[in-house]
Amino acid sequence: MLYKKKDYQSINYTGRLLKTLLFLAVIFLFNSLYAFDSETKAPLVFTVEETQWLKEHPEIRVASDQDFPPVEWLSDNNQFQGIAIDYLRILEKKLPVKFIPVSKNSWSDILQGMKDQKIDLISAIARNHTREQYLLFTRPYLSFPAVIISSHQYKHLNDLQGKRVGVVTDSYWDDLLKQSDFNIEIVRLENDESGVEMVSLGAIDAMISNLATVSYAVKKMGISNLNIVHVPKHEHRMLELSFGIRKDWPLLQSVLQKAIDSISEEEKDHIYNKWIKLQPITFWQSTQFWYPVIIITLIIFIGVFSILLWNRTLKQKIAERTRALEKAQKQLIYAEKMESVGRLSAGVAHEVKNPLAILQMSIDYLKGEKNDETVSTILNDMQDAVERADSVIKGLLDFSREKELQMQQDNINTVIKNSIHLIEHDIKQNNISLNLKLDKQLPDIPMDKNRLQQVFINLFMNAIQAMLTAAKQQGNINNRVLKLAVYSSVKSVTDSWIIENSEGQFKTGQKVIEIKILDTGTGLDKQHETAVFEPFFTTKAQGEGTGLGLSVSRSIIGLHHGMIAMRNRMDNTEGVEVIILFPFKNNKDKLND
Known part of the structure; x- marks a missing residue:
């Protein structure tokens, strides 16, 4: 069949378009496969012994601390969570094993379980000479600086000489202080939260722990009266956490180490940032702010109290002066009254009252005699007149006489x-x-x-x-x-x-x-x-x-x-x-x- 020139050009254009689309699809597929491979990495390679051991041990008993946030702890719904638990979940995906949680009431019980080989793995534990006798360790996958928590500014371990210092029972810090020659009274605690509370209340002088756990406890409890000071590096080792394995299972140690090494840095950062969210302490939350504020407030309070006390004293003095002035005023008023009425009253009392008394006795005598009606009427009129005169005298005396009120x-x-x-x-x-x-x-x-x-x-x-x-x-x-x-x-x-x-x-x-x-x-x-x-x-x-x-x-x-x-x-x-x-x-x- 013959094609026209115009039809031939159209077919050629379509072919080029198909080739371009096919090339782009190949590139997209290649990039997708590369991205998937970069995230999942190459599959883990185990030795024949390790592979055989994994087949023989499909389940591994693992114990975690119930109260060690944010590393690991038991949540309200009775599920373990934290940094170490997230690491276990990743390892469980990478390894052909299942981790079976073993519940223990305390950290001491966990350590004893490992000694008795009733536990195969501890998810987060610090390495020391004592534990090396019955445990194998992976390389540390977490590390936190040591801190001193107190209401004072203790900056060195030497500052704690003669003090009561709290540590969690059988923790890394407990072992560290027992082996040291510091003159410190060790107070063993159930967990970090109880230690933070005791330091805040002044029951102990200080506490030694790691920055992550203490910061988590302080933030959760809303305590703001404590200082968290980093211990200088030359005075301690960092708290380095590893997986602890039974002493008789060295193959599990090598398997876990390979799996941990295969975890990418992005995954590690994601886990860390998920649980560690430290916020810097602002100036107004620090003791450098609150000490001056408290002192200034106390000074202001004392000043206001002194002013109120002075005002009260002044009011009392004014009241006393007012009473004195009122008394003086009363005395002046009565003095003025006595000036105008006193002489008259005294004169009436002596010159009038005595004659009135004589008249009254005379009237009483005459009333005792036999009198006709006219004389009786006159005597009654005289009686009324004497009584009116006596009333006037009493009024004058009452007006001029000062009497104390009975209030x-x-x-x-x-x-x-x-x-x-x-x-x-x-x-x-x-x-x-x-x-x-x-x-x-x-x-x-x-x-x-x-x-x-x-x-x-x-x-x-x-x-x-x-x-x-x-x-x-x-x-x-x-x-x-x-x-x-x-x-x-x-x-x-x-x-x-x-x-x-x-x-x-x-x-x-x-x-x-x-x-x-x-x-x-x-x-x-x-x-x-x-x-x-x-x-x-x-x-x-x-x-x-x-x-x-x-x-x-x-x-x-x-x-x-x-x-x-x-x-x-x-x-x-x-x-x-x-x-x-x-x-x-x-x-x-x-x-x-």
Whole structure:
């Protein structure tokens, strides 16, 4: 068949394309086979004796330490794991044998099992002269530097002379210290974690182990108060771990060594990096950081404590000075009172009281005689006059006399109730409606309840008299509704009138105990709001009052660090409201003090 030129060129192009694809496929296959061979390496070559021995021993009993992380340890699911275990898995793939785990409770039991030939292989063990008597060893496949773990900066083994040093029982370090001439008290431990904990708590001075195991334990336990110091190389040998083989199985030694030598460096690095993840200790985790921080904190604490102590002492001194000033102020007030009233009181006591006593005896004598109705009426009037005069004298003497307060913790509501009880007869007799609203949550305060009772009785009686006077003036004493209201509560000061009348004693927002007494009496003239507390001021009819009751009441309230003020009622009702404030300290204030 004849082809056209164009068809021939197409066939030629297709042939070249097929040859190129075939060449690339050969190259890809060659590279794949090369890569596979580089990873698996050439198959192991054993001698006739080694091959025969492997056929006769398909199972090998192997023991691993249950508590030697990260080299080998028993996990929570009762499976061995760690660096040595990963090496065993690789060797099991390379060799026609199966490793049978043998469980032993302690490292000492493992060593004894090897001596009794109940164990064929130890997966990780350090070589020494004692163990060479009953074990064969491969070349080391792991090595770790020795370290000293302590809360101090021990840098050399000589620094441990006379110290209590911990080592794991029957470990490489135990054998090393037993054979040395160091004056060290050896404390044998169950495992490295218990040793790290004992060093952290100060039960032992230091511990000697390897860097990998200690770093793993410290990180797992979250301990940050220890120093891990490398022991200088000239003072020790590295902890070099090998496979330990029964003394009577030298062929297993040679077989294992060939298998270990066939493991690539990449595989070794992978296993090591899988289990060893050491992170450098940052500056803030080191003792060089924490020691100064603790010292500075301690200095600051001592400084703050000293300042608080000094402030407390200063407050005590201020309180003492304040009490002294208050006492001096009281003495000055009483001195001023005595200046104006003392002479009058003394004169009345001597010049008036004695004649009154004579008059009283005379009246009593005459009342014992037989008198007609007129004489009896005169004698009764004389009796009333003498009693009023005696009342005035007692008021003058009470005003001018200084009495020490008998202070004790009590509730102001109790004083108010007792005062109401004493005047209950007057309230019922005059048909007065009493509205008593006392806060049950009122706190106790220091007080002289007898003196405060005197104040409340005086205020209640003044209110009753004012209401009766208003009823008489309006001529409807029987029809007028007489109301007396008494309230107690804890509140914050907000009334500018109260703040002004306290003369700086109370401030806006200050917590106080407030007592309010409201009546429906005649009310007050505006100019009398402050004058009512002056000595001898009274709005009562002549002969009905001394003008000393409210003045004495203000003095008693003042001695309790309180204030009393009086004004017309603010609720568009005729009458007077008396406001009494007492300071108190709540729990928060007491804590601040």
